[in-house]
Amino acid sequence: MLYTSTRNSAIKVSAAQAIASGISEDGGLFLPVSIPELSLNDIEKLCGLSYMDRAVEILKLYLTDFSLEEIEKCVNGAYGGGKFDSPDVAPLVKLNDKKYALELWHGPTCAFKDMALQLLPHLLTESVRKTDSKKTTVILVATSGDTGKAALDGFKDVENTQIIVFYPEEGVSPMQKLQMITQEGENVNVCAIKGNFDNAQNGVKAIFTDKNIKSELNNNNMAFSSANSINWGRLAPQIVYYVSAYCDLVSSEVIECGDKINFVVPTGNFGNILAAYYAKMMGLPIDKLVCASNANNVLTDFIETGTYDKNREFFTTISPSMDILISSNLERLLYMMSGNNDEKVKAWMNELNSQGKYSIDEEMISKLQEHFICGYCDDEKTKEAINREFAECNYLCDTHTAVAAETLHGYAKNGEENIVSVIASTANPYKFPKAVLEALSAEDVSKISEFQALDKLNEITGVPIPARLSSLKDKEIRFSNVCEQKEMADITLKMLGIK
Numbered sequence: 457m458l459y460t461s462t463r464n465s466a467i468k469v470s471a472a473q474a475i476a477s478g479i480s481e482d483g484g485l486f487l488p489v490s491i492p493e494l495s496l497n498d499i500e501k502l503c504g505l506s507y508m509d510r511a512v513e514i515l516k517l518y519l520t521d522f523s524l525e526e527i528e529k530c531v532n533g534a535y536g537g538g539k540f541d542s543p544d545v546a547p548l549v550k551l552n553d554k555k556y557a558l559e560l561w562h563g564p565t566c567a568f569k570d571m572a573l574q575l576l577p578h579l580l581t582e583s584v585r586k587t588d589s590k591k592t593t594v595i596l597v598a599t600s601g602d603t604g605k606a607a608l609d610g611f612k613d614v615e616n617t618q619i620i621v622f623y624p625e626e627g628v629s630p631m632q633k634l635q636m637i638t639q640e641g642e643n644v645n646v647c648a649i650k651g652n653f654d655n656a657q658n659g660v661k662a663i664f665t666d667k668n669i670k671s672e673l674n675n676n677n678m679a680f681s682s683a684n685s686i687n688w689g690r691l692a693p694q695i696v697y698y699v700s701a702y703c704d705l706v707s708s709e710v711i712e713c714g715d716k717i718n719f720v721v722p723t724g725n726f727g728n729i730l731a732a733y734y735a736k737m738m739g740l741p742i743d744k745l746v747c748a749s750n751a752n753n754v755l756t757d758f759i760e761t762g763t764y765d766k767n768r769e770f771f772t773t774i775s776p777s778m779d780i781l782i783s784s785n786l787e788r789l790l791y792m793m794s795g796n797n798d799e800k801v802k803a804w805m806n807e808l809n810s811q812g813k814y815s816i817d818e819e820m821i822s823k824l825q826e827h828f829i830c831g832y833c834d835d836e837k838t839k840e841a842i843n844r845e846f847a848e849c850n851y852l853c854d855t856h857t858a859v860a861a862e863t864l865h866g867y868a869k870n871g872e873e874n875i876v877s878v879i880a881s882t883a884n885p886y887k888f889p890k891a892v893l894e895a896l897s898a899e900d901v902s903k904i905s906e907f908q909a910l911d912k913l914n915e916i917t918g919v920p921i922p923a924r925l926s927s928l929k930d931k932e933i934r935f936s937n938v939c940e941q942k943e944m945a946d947i948t949l950k951m952l953g954i955k
């Protein structure tokens with residue numbers, strides 16, 4: 457299986473090359489030139505397997521330049537050894553006869569990014585080795601919260617890698633900050649930036665493209681790479697859990713193999729729902745993919761009208777991991793839906809860059825709407841959904857999952873929904889304890905600490921607090937550095953021991 461770029465179909469690279477380089481030189485994203493098929497017979501066979509074995513079977517269809525042993529080693533390293541607190545890795549929980557939650561937050565950081573970021577370090581080191589590089593890989597991350605911690609945890613103590621995370625001093629939640637500054641591991645570094653997420657992001661981009669720094673690294677036998685969600689190595693692991701959820705429904709006789717189901721996905725960068733689209737294209741019987749947004753509803757408008765327009769007010773919401781106006785993974789969908797038209801994709805992305813908007817044609821709009829349903833809700837509705845799901849289904853949603861639950865509620869109300877829907881549950885509710893508590897009680901959360909909010913939420917709901925979050929209170933703080941954006945390059949070299 458070869459990979460090409462969304463902006464230049466002439467490019468052909470192996471999976472290892474695509475993963476090792478992260479992004480194509482033309483600025484496009486790598487994607488497989490064709491989509492492997494999964495027959496109903498294949499799916500039935502997968503039903504009898506564990507999550508890890510299902511992962512090996514799916515990944516080997518995409519990573520054809522990896523040996524079976526290599527894939528098994530990567531999968532075991534990611535999901536084995538008690539790293540996930542559920543033996544099923546991504547368990548399916550029944551909410552009612554027609555509604556299930558696919559819990560993607562049983563990994564070390566209690567959010568869905570772990571599903572990909574626990575596997576990516578293994579895929580990346582294997583890919584770098586395959587491309588015959590003997591260099592140490594240096595992962596630089598600018599984060600607004602969840603990605604930084606998940607990347608730190610995934611890359612900690614992985615051989616031949618160093619990871620450095622920059623976060624905005626005032627721009628992450630208290631829980632997210634604590635998770636990062638207490639991170640263990642010999643090869644990890646964390647630094648706060650005076651400024652916002654854009655400052656951190658721009659600083660990292662400047663380091664990536666600085667020729668002097670690049671050659672300094674080269675002289676020291678090191679090279680940069682990215683753990684960002686545009687890396688194919690983050691998308692492939694996400695296809696697995698959609699197939700696995702379907703198998704679980706078949707195994708428990710909720711559906712018969714071949715019956716169609718819906719997936720409802722709380723969406724930000726479009727990575728998670730794009731993986732579901734891949735599963736559908738492979739042959740997994742999926743009816744609709746429901747794309748759920750918060751008040752930053754740029755995708756809702758795009759799916760309804762065919763115009764993507766990021767020129768709009770940016771809202772800070774209680775579902776911060778979806779506060780995004782440029783959904784970068786959409787580029788892969790555009791490429792596939794336009795019939796692999798790299799010229800068109802390039803033109804749209806140029807328009808997005810220069811005017812902040814672009815429009816697709818009627819034919820593509822109807823293709824898009826054939827697969828995708830969309831909806832959005834604001835913070836008030838999100839809290840209502842947390843309340844409703846807990847009262848009616850005894851299920852405690854985090855703020856992101858609640859956006860999906862609310863969107864499905866709107867869709868199902870129209871009487872259109874008789875088939876089983878699976879909601880992607882993307883974070884443990886205790887990761888956003890104040891907002892969830894506020895939804896369920898009259899508590900004035902501004903007067904209490906994060907940890908008090910954990911305890912109160914536990915008192916009200918009886919849902920256990922993950923030890924991984926409650927134990928943060930007593931962990932040693934390892935990283936208290938704060939720097940200016942202009943100091944980031946210097947700090948990076950110092951952290952790598954070059955200066």
Ligand SMILES: *Cc1c(COP(=O)(O)O)cnc(C)c1O
Nearest residue numbers: 723724725726727728777856882
């Ligand atoms: C990142 C994230 C999302 C959005 O996923 P995308 O792949 O960016 O669409 C949703 N919920 C949570 C909790 C996340 O961390």
